[in-house]
Structures are given as C-alpha cells and as structure tokens.
Amino acid sequence: MSWEDKVRKVEPYVPGEQPDAKDMIKLNTNECPYPPAPAVKDCLWSMDYDRMRLYPNPDVLPLRKALAQYHGLDTEQVFVGVGSDDVIDMAFLTFFNSDIPVLFPEISYSFYKVWAELYRIPYATKPLDKDFHIVPADYKNANGGIIFPNPNAPTGVLESVDTVEEIIAANPDSVVMIDEAYVDFAGEGASVLPLIDRYENLLVIRTFSKSRAMAGARIGYCMGSRKLISCLEAVKFSVNSYTMNTPAIEMGVVSVKDDAYFKEIIGRIVNTRERMKKELKALGFSMPDGKGNFVFAKHEKIPAKKIYTALRERNIFVRFFDTPLLNDRLRITVGTDEEADRLMAALKEIVEGA
Amino acid sequence: MSWEDKVRKVEPYVPGEQPDAKDMIKLNTNECPYPPAPAVKDCLWSMDYDRMRLYPNPDVLPLRKALAQYHGLDTEQVFVGVGSDDVIDMAFLTFFNSDIPVLFPEISYSFYKVWAELYRIPYATKPLDKDFHIVPADYKNANGGIIFPNPNAPTGVLESVDTVEEIIAANPDSVVMIDEAYVDFAGEGASVLPLIDRYENLLVIRTFSKSRAMAGARIGYCMGSRKLISCLEAVKFSVNSYTMNTPAIEMGVVSVKDDAYFKEIIGRIVNTRERMKKELKALGFSMPDGKGNFVFAKHEKIPAKKIYTALRERNIFVRFFDTPLLNDRLRITVGTDEEADRLMAALKEIVEGA
Numbered sequence: 001m002s003w004e005d006k007v008r009k010v011e012p013y014v015p016g017e018q019p020d021a022k023d024m025i026k027l028n029t030n031e032c033p034y035p036p037a038p039a040v041k042d043c044l045w046s047m048d049y050d051r052m053r054l055y056p057n058p059d060v061l062p063l064r065k066a067l068a069q070y071h072g073l074d075t076e077q078v079f080v081g082v083g084s085d086d087v088i089d090m091a092f093l094t095f096f097n098s099d100i101p102v103l104f105p106e107i108s109y110s111f112y113k114v115w116a117e118l119y120r121i122p123y124a125t126k127p128l129d130k131d132f133h134i135v136p137a138d139y140k141n142a143n144g145g146i147i148f149p150n151p152n153a154p155t156g157v158l159e160s161v162d163t164v165e166e167i168i169a170a171n172p173d174s175v176v177m178i179d180e181a182y183v184d185f186a187g188e189g190a191s192v193l194p195l196i197d198r199y200e201n202l203l204v205i206r207t208f209s210k211s212r213a214m215a216g217a218r219i220g221y222c223m224g225s226r227k228l229i230s231c232l233e234a235v236k237f238s239v240n241s242y243t244m245n246t247p248a249i250e251m252g253v254v255s256v257k258d259d260a261y262f263k264e265i266i267g268r269i270v271n272t273r274e275r276m277k278k279e280l281k282a283l284g285f286s287m288p289d290g291k292g293n294f295v296f297a298k299h300e301k302i303p304a305k306k307i308y309t310a311l312r313e314r315n316i317f318v319r320f321f322d323t324p325l326l327n328d329r330l331r332i333t334v335g336t337d338e339e340a341d342r343l344m345a346a347l348k349e350i351v352e353g354a
Numbered sequence: 355m356s357w358e359d360k361v362r363k364v365e366p367y368v369p370g371e372q373p374d375a376k377d378m379i380k381l382n383t384n385e386c387p388y389p390p391a392p393a394v395k396d397c398l399w400s401m402d403y404d405r406m407r408l409y410p411n412p413d414v415l416p417l418r419k420a421l422a423q424y425h426g427l428d429t430e431q432v433f434v435g436v437g438s439d440d441v442i443d444m445a446f447l448t449f450f451n452s453d454i455p456v457l458f459p460e461i462s463y464s465f466y467k468v469w470a471e472l473y474r475i476p477y478a479t480k481p482l483d484k485d486f487h488i489v490p491a492d493y494k495n496a497n498g499g500i501i502f503p504n505p506n507a508p509t510g511v512l513e514s515v516d517t518v519e520e521i522i523a524a525n526p527d528s529v530v531m532i533d534e535a536y537v538d539f540a541g542e543g544a545s546v547l548p549l550i551d552r553y554e555n556l557l558v559i560r561t562f563s564k565s566r567a568m569a570g571a572r573i574g575y576c577m578g579s580r581k582l583i584s585c586l587e588a589v590k591f592s593v594n595s596y597t598m599n600t601p602a603i604e605m606g607v608v609s610v611k612d613d614a615y616f617k618e619i620i621g622r623i624v625n626t627r628e629r630m631k632k633e634l635k636a637l638g639f640s641m642p643d644g645k646g647n648f649v650f651a652k653h654e655k656i657p658a659k660k661i662y663t664a665l666r667e668r669n670i671f672v673r674f675f676d677t678p679l680l681n682d683r684l685r686i687t688v689g690t691d692e693e694a695d696r697l698m699a700a701l702k703e704i705v706e707g708a
Contacts, residue, residue, distance in 0.1 A: 003529050003555040004581075006452045006498060012591030015412050032407045041403040044601070049395040052605070053386045053567040058369050082436060085594040093472075098360045118447075118592040144360060175357050201357040213407040216600035227358075237366030238472040240439040246570035247398070247601040251406070 013114040016319050025342055027333035028317040030182075030294050032213035034265040034336070037258035040214070040251050047250060056246045058237075063249045066256040067221055071193065076226045079233065080252075082243050084181055084207035084220030088147070089115055091203060091222065094235040095175035096121045098144040105134055107325055109153050109179065132157045132288050140170045149179040151186050154321065154331040156290020164192045168199050175228065177203045182292035184211035184266055185273070190291065193223060200225035210293055211266055212255050219244070219252045269293050273334040279344050283351050287329075298329045302354045310350045316343055367468040370673050379696055381687040382671040384536075384648050386567035388619040388690070391612035394568070394605045401604060410600045412591075417603045420610040421575055425547065430580045433587065434606075436597050438535055438561035438574030442501070443469055445557060445576065448589040449529035450475045452498040459488055461679055463507050463533065486511045486642050494524045503533040505540050508675065508685040510644020518546045522553050529582065531557045536646035538565035538620055539627070544645065547577060554579035564647055565620055566609050573598070573606045623647050627688040633698050637705050641683075652683045656708045664704045670697055 016029040035041075064078045071078075081087035092115040096102045099122065104112045106125040116123040126138035132155040139146055146167065151158040168176045176199070183191045183206070193204050203224040209215035222232070236243065244252075255262075276295055277287060285297040299307060308320035308330055319331040332343070370383040389395075418432045425432075435441035446469040450456045453476065458466045460479040470477040480492040486509040493500055500521065505512040522530045530553070537545045537560070547558050557578040563569035576586070590597065598606075609616075630649055631641060639651040653661060662674035662684055673685040686697070 001452075001527050003449070003499075003527055006449060006528065007585050008448050008451050008589060010588050010592045012588050013595060014591075015409075015595035018409055018411060026408075029409055031409065034407070035404040036406050040406060044401050044403055045399050047398050049398050050389040052390050052394060052570040053388070054380075055369075055372055055383055055385065055563070055569040056572070057372060082594060082597055082599075085596070089593050094362050095357070095360060097362045098355075114592050118589070145357075173355050173357055174360065209409070215409040215596075216406040218410070218596055218599040231361050234364050234366050235362060235472070237368075238364040238468050239443050240436060241367060241369035242439070242569075242572055243436055245436075245572040245599065245602055248599055 008118075010118055011114065013111045017317070019317055021315055023315060025316045025335065025339050027335050027339065027343065028319045029215075030210055030292070030333045031215050032210060032265065032269070032293070033334075033339060034213055034268065036213045036251070037255045037261045039254035039258050043250050043254045044247065047247065052246060055242055056244060056249055058241050060244045060249060063219075063244065063252040066253045070256050071223060073223060074226070077196070077223055077229055078221055079229050079236070080219065080221045080244055081236070082220070083209060083218045084179065084205050085111065086218075086243065087205055087220040087222050088177070088179065090232055090235055090239065091175075091177055091205070092116065092121060093119055094232050095203075096145040100142055100144040102144040102147070103139055104147050105152065107132065107152070107155060109149050112147055128155070134159055134163070136163055136166045139167045143171070143174055145174045145177070146171060147177040147179060149181060150192070151182045151291040153182065153292065154294070154319070154326065155288055155296050156182070156292040156294060157288050158186050158190055158291040161189070161192050161195070165195060168192075168195065168202055172201060175201050175203060177205060179205045181205070181207045181210060185270055185293045186291035196224050200227055203228055208252060208255065212262065213265065214251065214255060217248050217251050219248055269334050272337055272340050275337070276332070276334060276340050280347070283344075283347055293334045295332050295334070296329055297332060299351070302351065304328055304330050307347070307350055311346060314346045316346055362472075364472055365468065367465045371671070373671055375669055377669060379670045379689060379693050381689050381693065381697065382673045383569075384564055384646070384687045385569050386564060386619065386623070386647070387688075387693060388567055388622065390567045390605070391609045391615045393608035393612050397604050397608045398601065401601065406600060409596055410598060410603055412595050414598045414603060417573075417598065417606040420607045424610050425577060427577060428580070431550070431577055431583055432575055433583050433590070434573065434575045434598060435590070436574070437563060437572045438533065438559050439465065440597065441559055441574040441576050442531070442533065444586055444589055444593065445529075445531055445559070446470065446475060447473055448586050449557075450499045454496055454498040456498040456500070457493055458501050459506065461486065461506070461509060463503050466501055482509070488513055488517070490517055490520045493521045497525070497528055499528045499530070500525060501531040501533060503535060504546070505536045505645040507536065507646065508648070508673070508680065509642055509650050510536070510646040510648060511642050512540050512544055512645040515543070515546055515549070519549060522546075522549065522556055526555060529555050529557060531559060533559045535559070535561045535564060539624055539647045540645035550578050554581055557582055562606060562609065566616065567619065568605065568609060571602050571605050573602055623688050626691055626694050629691070630686070630688060630694050634701070637698075637701055647688045649686050649688070650683055651686060653705070656705065658682055658684050660708075661701070661704055665700060668700045670700055
C-alpha cells in the first residue's frame, strides 16, 4: 500500500474558462454586465482595514440579518456560504445521507453529479421532456433527496410554482432543494420561497454571483425552516468556523440594502435577453423561452461548435458544452445592449458566411 | 423514514467566542494585535470594484505565484484555501481514505477530531509525554495518515525538525500533514518546509490568520510535492470552483510582498511573549516553553476557571478549555506590550486577592 491508495479519486467539475483578453466580450459564465451596487464601492474603499486582523463573525450575523429582513424571514432561516456552490456542497453533505438515490434532471447544473460522486452519494438522473421541462412523475418514487435549478441551467426553462410544489408535496421524507440561482431574472412570483413556511424540508438556494453582480465576492445563501438551517449550521461548523471573510460580509450587507439598483439592472438584463431571443430567431436560431440571464440557442444549420469557435476568433466568449445532450447548442450570457450589438453583428457574419 | 433520518449527525467544533465589547482586551483566539501590512489598506481602498462582478481566478494563480516565489517553490506546489481550516478540511477529505485509523495527538487542535467524524474517518489519538512532547514511537505503526500542529496547539511546544522527520521517514505509505499555523513565531529553522523536496507525502500547512494579521481575510495555504497538490486541487474543484474571493486574493498578494513588516511584527510578538512568560512565572504560573503567539499557563494555586472568570469581569478575554486534560490551564494570546501591562496588572490583583 502507498499513500496514493488512500487518496480520494474524483472527477472534478470544469468551470467555464476565465479569459482575460483585451476588448473581449465575455458571455460565457453568466456574470452580470453591470457593476455591483454603488454602495459596494464605498464599502470597500472605506473598509476598516485594521479589523482584518480579527476573525469575522462566525455566524455571519450581519449578512444573515440583512437577508432575513429583505425576504421577511427570521435570521435562523438563512444560511450563508462562499457562493451557492459552497451552500450546495454543504447541503449535499448534510442532507443526502441514505442508500436511496438522490434525483436530479439529466440536463441540469453539471456540478450536482460531481458532489454526489465526491461524497459517495448514490444518484439517478431523470430526462427532461422534449421541451426541456421536468416531468414531475419522475420525482415521486422513494429517493434520498431531490435537487434542480429553477429556472433550469443551462436551458433557462422555468417550472411553475405549482409544478415545483407538486414535487415537494410528494416528498415529505426527503430534503428538496430548489436552486434559484437565476430566479431573479424570471419575474415576480417565479420563486418557491413562500413555500418554506409550509414545507419544513424545502431548501431554496440563491446567489450574489448573477443578479447582484458580485461573482468575485463569493456569496451564496439558502433559506428554509429553522430545523433545516440548524442542520446545515452544524455541518458548517464541522467544516470551517469562518467561511465568509470580512469584505464579503460587509459588501453583501450593503448590496442587499440597495434594492432600487438591484431591480434596475435586472430590468435591463431582461430587456436585453428578450431582444437577443428575437434577433437570434431572425438569424435562424431556435431556443426555449429561457428565463435566466442567458439564452440556450441552437442554429438550424450550423453546428454549435463551429459558431463557438468563430466567435472565439472574434474575441467573443460563449459557453459550449461538449457533451452528447448539449453539443448542438450554445449558452450565451446576456450582456449589455452594446455587447449584444457586437455579438449579433458577429453572428450575422458567421451565419451568412457559412 | 423522515427527511431527518437522512441528515448527517455531527458534533461541531466550537470556536473561541468573538466578543465585541468596548475597551476589551481580546486575547482568546490568537489573533495578531498589530494591523495587516500597510499595503493591504491601499489594496482595499483602491480595489477595482467593477471587477467584483466577475468570477475570481479559479486557480488562485496570483496568490499561489506570490507564495511560491516567497518560499522558493513552483506554483504547482502551493494550494490555497479559505483559512487553514478549509485547507485541512479538504486535505482530510482528499488524503485520509482508508480503514486504518488516522493518528494525531490527544492534546492538539480539537478540530481534527471533528473533521474525522464529519467524514467518517477512523482515528486514534496518542498521548503527549509529561512535558507535552510528541512521542515519535507512537506514530510508527500502520496508519491512515498523520496530522499534528508544530508548534502544537494549545501547548505551544515545538518539536525539532529531526523529530518530525523521524515520524515522516517512518511513514512513506501515508500522507503526513504538519500544521504550521504558529511556526512563524518559532524562529528560523523551525519549519519542516525544506523536507517537502525529499518526501512526496509531506504536506506543510500555513495560515494568514496569525503572523500575517489577516484572520478576517480567510486565507490559508499548504505546500507539498506537485503530486500531493494536484490531488488536493482535484478535490477542491469537486467542492467549489471559486473558494477565494477577489479581495482575499489581492490582499494576500500584497501581504506576502511586504516581508519587512511581517518580520517586524513577529519580532515584537516574540519579545512580548518572552516578557509575558517571565512575568507570569513571577506571579506563580508555570508553562511549557511555548513558541506560538500565546502562552499556555497554569497557576500553582488558583484554578484556571476562576482566573478566566475574574479576567472576563475585567473585560479581558482569554481562552479556557473546559475539558479534563486542559481545564487546569489558560491559553493567553500574546497582545501588544500595553495589553500585556493591563493583563499583568489584572492577574496580580487576582492572584493577590485569592
């Protein structure tokens, strides 16, 4: 036996590339094209740097309180982590502990499978229907837990609150996690957050990386019953007492307090998304009626990989998933209107030159 | 079966309290009494806040490069995490995967046991000798891995490089982790870092929380062979693609570059520590010859808990571990000389009044 026999073998998640080219248009990792709330700048630029020598609040209370107040919840119903990936990682570790498979859609956030394999959690994937919708009947048998994004990624397809509730109601014996990373772009009433009062096993996950324009700050959170959140807290305090650093906590608090700016940039992104859909269709693309900050588009004639490469040559980065179920499409993040102009001009050239 | 039957049961680590009283003297969590390097302030106060909308570098390259250069290593020999707790957590998950118990000292960082239990890793603890030293012979049987802090916590006792090497050399078939959170206070030549060239299974762990005065930034790292670090990277990318936020990466880089300041504050802390030991002995305390930024002191007549409580009443916070092996002692962080003055005056009062 060697030390290498004691190493955990894993198949890591591969995040979208983070190129750093001059004048690039970066539409590949669903970042926000607008800056964070102006108060975030003031917060950073006046931060008491001497306090950096002290540990942050281990319970992340300032940020949990701000989020609880924003959502009309108690602080004990909110859990905060280093991006929603950290939150979901801990939630897998905390709640998915049985011999029965955990369920998630076949087309979905591809990290779910990685976490399941990392923690040796049995899982099964369920196909979407031909319109990329979840089939609720697939989630009604015994299972070790359920997770899916809503809107789904990378399709952008939103399930109604009724559909999601049908799945939750059928599963009182498992934790059901709804990953709402993109829900802020899906309009009023899209979130299942109001259901946490009725289902103590429902966990609703959010992130600051998309709609709050703070991917660089690494802030994610989730909300649920006090009982659910206290289970997560216990595991968090078994992993790392202080996951959130002082700048993240302070920037997070001021971001939450500027709701007008938050709504304004979301409005702009939704407008650009709808415009992009229309213009893409005119160029021969088809796509589901996505509700995230991205479009999931397939060209009727030109292979996705060819378009992806041609865009890259023009310094425009979009996401291409080289897997059998997804390799006929591109996931294109919604940028500013100017970025959409340049994208569309490039696509027109590529389509007409093909 | 209910959802609660699928929840992971854990016994979380309890970090030292983080009181926030006016005029308190906080000597309970081994923070640095001096501010971070001045460049950290400039870095924060001029940070490009618009970049916060973008994901950070997932490979944390700027900080890994700065650390590699500082220690004379290759970037691929350095792994960075959210405090050394995050690094150790991932290292347990990555390297301690066998049915044979992992070994660590009975008196040691009490988080080791928590991580082992979290991940269902079998473990066994080994007693220290009467002078709080590790007994190398205890670490020479088959094991699933080895970890201990050097200097040890909360004793402050340093093992020589020869002693540590004796343990490493006896264990080619396990990963041996030396947690050097406090080594910067232990003088030249205390670290086993030079041994990583000879032992591909040796992992050396460091933190920015103590000697770099940056507990609030949450930065820890470890160094080892390329092979060891690549195993850790694979697990990290199975947990969270982006663990380090932009402020942490940037503040970390500038801290590493100001070596003169780093050495200066360490020198001051070491001087205050030696003075505190002398004055504590004059008051009837005994202690091992600790090499961390704390002293581990026992009074010959007065119970530790009584002193702890009396100090608390005076707004002076030190650490008392209410467990059978440690409850006759206090762990007192080394503060500034002014804080040491106030601490000693209070202790004099308490001892003379007893």
